[in-house]
Amino acid sequence: MTAEALRAQGFEVEVSIDAAARPAVEVEADRIDRQAERVAALEQKAERRSDRAEQAWKAEHRAVEALPPGGEPIKIGHHSEQRHRRAIDTAHRRLGQAVSAENDARQAQRRAESAAATTEARYSPVTVKNRIDKLHADQRADQRERDGHERTLFVLGDTKQVEKFPPAQGAYRELLESRIAEREDQISYWEAVRAQQIESGKATNYGPGTISKGDLVQWSGGWYPVVRVNKKSVTIPSIVGGSWTDTMPYHKLSGHKRRDEGAQTTAAGTVSEEIRS
Structure with missing residues (x-):
């Protein structure tokens, strides 16, 4: 489209397309930069909406303060009736606006927090x-x-x-x-x-060469005895206490103790109650 528009204006245009893939290090660096820019924009948006919510609540408080004191009922037929009704309608409207602004601010803040965690999650x-x-x-x-x-x-x-x-x-x-x-x-x-x-030390690197049957392995805060050592995982007792066994990939394990270390830990009373034999 751009080339055609330029040609229509009398310019000579030569289009060259490079189909070669960009290096992964460049792609990931650009992705991280774009995400950082998105996070910054969302945080600014959340701040603006938070300011709006604060102003909306102040307006709601002023509307409530304008109501007759003590919950005075509307005096039907009195010259103050219409003013009283308008004050009530205004207070209700300001309350709805304040609640809506507060919800918008919270949603914007959640989006900003979610975006901020995206890169961290991608690199977990x-x-x-x-x-x-x-x-x-x-x-x-x-x-x-x-x-x-x-x-x-x-x-x-x-x-x-x-x-x-x-x-x-x-x-x-x-x-x-x-x-x-x-x-x-x-x-x-x-x-x-x-x-x-x-x-x-952010990631573990366990495998068949580092873990043996009878050792203890840690997953999601709990310690479990190794029933069998496999090529890509270990077999452990059911993580929910059933009579069956579960398999856990090595890269999902967060800790390891040899059998003798596990026995010492048990004797010291520091092993989680989640260990099941």
């Missing part, structure tokens, strides 16, 4: 690890499409039926290559973020 350790796992899963799927793959439909005795998918070709292969390259950059960025979180 659990969210970052979940995002990395999702990126890796999507990457493997695209790589299979690009390189070709096969899947077993069924096995019946000595008969194995396999469906084969050839490597992608042409424009679709180019699209896959582009997505894979872009996603690889994203994976590198988020893995660097996670490495920094682990180094700073």
Whole structure:
């Protein structure tokens, strides 16, 4: 549209489109900056609405003070009747305006607080690890499409039926290559973020090599004994006290004690009552 408008005015316009993906570090930096600007704008809006609410309540108080003292009833037929009715209507109207302004101010404040927490939530350790796992899963799927793959439909005795998918070709292969390259950059960025979180102690990095059966692990403030150690998670007793077991991914664990440390903690009486055997 802009190019056409300029050409219509006699300008020579050359359009060049760069389809290359921007580096993830630039994309995330811009996202954080935009969110910070949005938070600032919402906080200013909340402040303005709070000021309006304060003024509305002051107007309501003045309207109430203008009413006859002591809850005096309307004197039907008296010369003050109309003035009294107008004063009551004004007080009611000012009250409604004040309540509405107060609700608007609270809503604006909630939006500002929610926006302020957006970046923090996006970079929470659990969210970052979940995002990395999702990126890796999507990457493997695209790589299979690009390189070709096969899947077993069924096995019946000595008969194995396999469906084969050839490597992608042409424009679709180019699209896959582009997505894979872009996603690889994203994976590198988020893995660097996670490495920094682990180094700073904001994120845990447990796994089969650090946790053993019988150890205690912490999740959501409670401590639970490890029933089984799995590749990507630990099995613990039911977190709601049932007879079954639950699995908890390693990256969601917030603490770990070896079996001997757990026994000492229990003896000292400092283990949460949420520990279940």
